[in-house]
Amino acid sequence: MHTRLKVALPLLFILIALLLILPTQANASVSNTGQTTANLNIRAAPSTDAAIIGKFPAGTQFQYIDRGDGWGQITIQSQTGYLSLDYVTAAKKETAAPAPAESSSGQPVHRIVIDPGHGGKDPGAIGNDTMEKWVALTISEKLQRRLLANGYDVKMTRSEDVFIPLPERATLSNNWKADLFVSVHANSATSSSAKGLESYYYGASSSGKQLASSIQTALVANTNNENRGTHSADFYVLRHTSMPAVLVETGFISNPADAVLLNDEGYQDKVASSIAEGIKDYAS
Numbered sequence: 001m002h003t004r005l006k007v008a009l010p011l012l013f014i015l016i017a018l019l020l021i022l023p024t025q026a027n028a029s030v031s032n033t034g035q036t037t038a039n040l041n042i043r044a045a046p047s048t049d050a051a052i053i054g055k056f057p058a059g060t061q062f063q064y065i066d067r068g069d070g071w072g073q074i075t076i077q078s079q080t081g082y083l084s085l086d087y088v089t090a091a092k093k094e095t096a097a098p099a100p101a102e103s104s105s106g107q108p109v110h111r112i113v114i115d116p117g118h119g120g121k122d123p124g125a126i127g128n129d130t131m132e133k134w135v136a137l138t139i140s141e142k143l144q145r146r147l148l149a150n151g152y153d154v155k156m157t158r159s160e161d162v163f164i165p166l167p168e169r170a171t172l173s174n175n176w177k178a179d180l181f182v183s184v185h186a187n188s189a190t191s192s193s194a195k196g197l198e199s200y201y202y203g204a205s206s207s208g209k210q211l212a213s214s215i216q217t218a219l220v221a222n223t224n225n226e227n228r229g230t231h232s233a234d235f236y237v238l239r240h241t242s243m244p245a246v247l248v249e250t251g252f253i254s255n256p257a258d259a260v261l262l263n264d265e266g267y268q269d270k271v272a273s274s275i276a277e278g279i280k281d282y283a284s
């Protein structure tokens with residue numbers, strides 16, 4: 001299913017629920033929706049001599065009964081009030097506010113930063129004759145080829161075995177105004193039995209979560225490796241990048257079976273094509 005549809009359906013249900021609830025809350029005889037053109041006094045009776053019981057700032061939208069004498073009757077906090085209709089116009093049709101989740105994932109995706117984890121003096125995880133920095137770079141290069149073939153503009157934070165500090169990786173992505181950021185890593189645990197795939201996003205980022213979920217789904221489906229799920233995490237490159245950002249843990253260096261996979265070109269290809277597939281699903 002397309003990401004947009006997944007977002008649109010729940011919203012549609014909320015809208016329908018609201019439409020069902022609203023008329024029962026409003027007074028059945030209220031038929032007009034107005035908008036104040038000036039700061040407007042609410043009075044206790046339909047007369048400019050009557051006591052002022054409240055105020056609507058200019059631009060307030062409200063529902064009222066047109067009494068036919070130039071005064072509108074409203075109910076405010078179970079109290080009846082009156083407004084001069086001289087300062088009321090028909091309310092502007094409310095334009096549907098774009099749903100935040102939709103606008104974030106609905107942003108066109110052109111530029112993608114691939115961030116191969118670690119490098120140079122920082123090898124990342126080491127185990128089972130495998131170094132994370134090399135796994136990350138190899139998978140990232142494969143991912144780069146696929147994303148370029150899919151028509152995206154791609155930048156790598158490193159294309160060789162060099163040390164790039166984390167702030168530089170985030171700054172490069174922000175300055176380039178990337179639409180997506182994908183960091184590629186391999187995992188490590190004290191227990192050698194831990195294995196499988198994980199995707200991380202930052203904090204409560206709904207677009208990051210969607211991207212992580214799209215990538216994770218494709219990874220698990222295509223590799224059959226263990227699904228350790230998507231998680232929110234406070235990783236530097238996720239926190240300091242201003243676009244939807246995901247960090248993918250492609251397997252456990254510390255697990256013998258995963259280490260074999262991480263060194264296997266077939267598995268590396270599947271991981272790369274799965275990340276590309278997840279990005280495509282997210283962006284379409």
Ligand SMILES: [Zn+2]
Pocket residue numbers: 117118124125132185186
């Ligand atoms: Zn790492």
